[in-house]
Amino acid sequence: MKISTKGRYALRMMLDIAKNGGTEPVSLNDVAKRTDISLKYLEQIVSLLSKNGLLKSRRGAGGGYIMTRTPDKYSVGDILRATEGGIAPVSCLDDEVNMCPHADTCPTLEFWQGLDKVISDYVDKTTLWDIIEKNRIKNGQYDYCI
Amino acid sequence: MKISTKGRYALRMMLDIAKNGGTEPVSLNDVAKRTDISLKYLEQIVSLLSKNGLLKSRRGAGGGYIMTRTPDKYSVGDILRATEGGIAPVSCLDDEVNMCPHADTCPTLEFWQGLDKVISDYVDKTTLWDIIEKNRIKNGQYDYCI
DNA sequence: AATAAATCATAGCTTATAACTATGATTGGA
C-alpha cells in the first residue's frame, strides 16, 4: 500500500517547477540539483508527465519544461495517476482490462470501491497550489523526506 | 499503491471464519477449499492474525481457529494492519523507525499525512459485520475477485 | 498405543517489480 518513488518524485518535481518556473522553461538539470534526484531518473518520470499533458517541453539549449496550467489547476491525483500505474488499492478497479469476471458476486468488491473513492477524493481535491501555500509560512530551508 | 495478497486473503479468511465458525474451531483446510487459496499460504497469513490476537488456535485433530470477538468488533483496518506491514502510503508514516530526519521541513509530509488519515478512517470504520450484512441479500453463489 | 488431523516454524524458490544507470540519438539556440 505504498506510493512508489515515481509518484513521490513526480510531486517533488512539479512543486519545483511551479516554484522556479515562469514564462521560461525549467531545465531538468536544475530540478535534479534542487530536489536531489538523479537527472536520468527524472528524465523517465518527466516523460510520463509530458505524455499526459501535465508539462510541455522545449528542446535544445535553453530548453526545459513549462507548466501547461496554473498550480491550482493541478491536482495531486493528476500527477500520481500519470506516474504510478493506477492508484486504486486493488488492480481490478484500475481499468477494464483488469476487471474481474465475477465482480457481480464478489463480497469484498464494494469495500474496495469505497476505499478507492476516499483516496481519489482526497488526492483530487488537493492541488499543487494548496501545498505551496501551506509551505509559504515556513519559507526557509527545506528537504524532502518523501 | 496496491494492497498485497496477504491483506486481501486475510480479509477473505476472516469473512470465511466469521460465516462458518461458531463455538467450534474452523480448520484451515476447510477455509482453503472454500476461499480457493493454498493451505500453505493461508498458514503463513493466519499466523500473523493469531500473533496479533485476531484469532486463537486449537491444535491437534479437530482443531482450527476461533474468533476472539464478534464480527462487528473487527475493523478491516485491524486485519490489514496485522497482515500488510503498515498501511500508510509512505513508509515514513508507518513507525518511528522509518521516521525521517527532516520531517519538520518536508513540504509534502502534511499532504501524505492527510492521505494516511482518510485511508485509516475508512478502513477503521468498516467492520466484518458490515461486509457480511451487505452481502446477505445476494445470498447465493459467490466468488472473490480480490 | 497408534493413527491421523490439525497447527506451528522456518527455509527455499521463482517471478515480478522497483529503482535506478548507461548509451546514444535528436533538437535547437548562441
Added chain:
DNA sequence: TCCAATCATAGTTATAAGCTATGATTTATT
C-alpha cells in the same frame, strides 16, 4: 559548429511478492 538540452530505449541491480517444501509438534479419536 559547439553545446546544452530533451528524447528513446536497453540494461542492471536490489528488493519484495507470492508462493512451495520440509518437517516438527500437538491432540482427539480409534
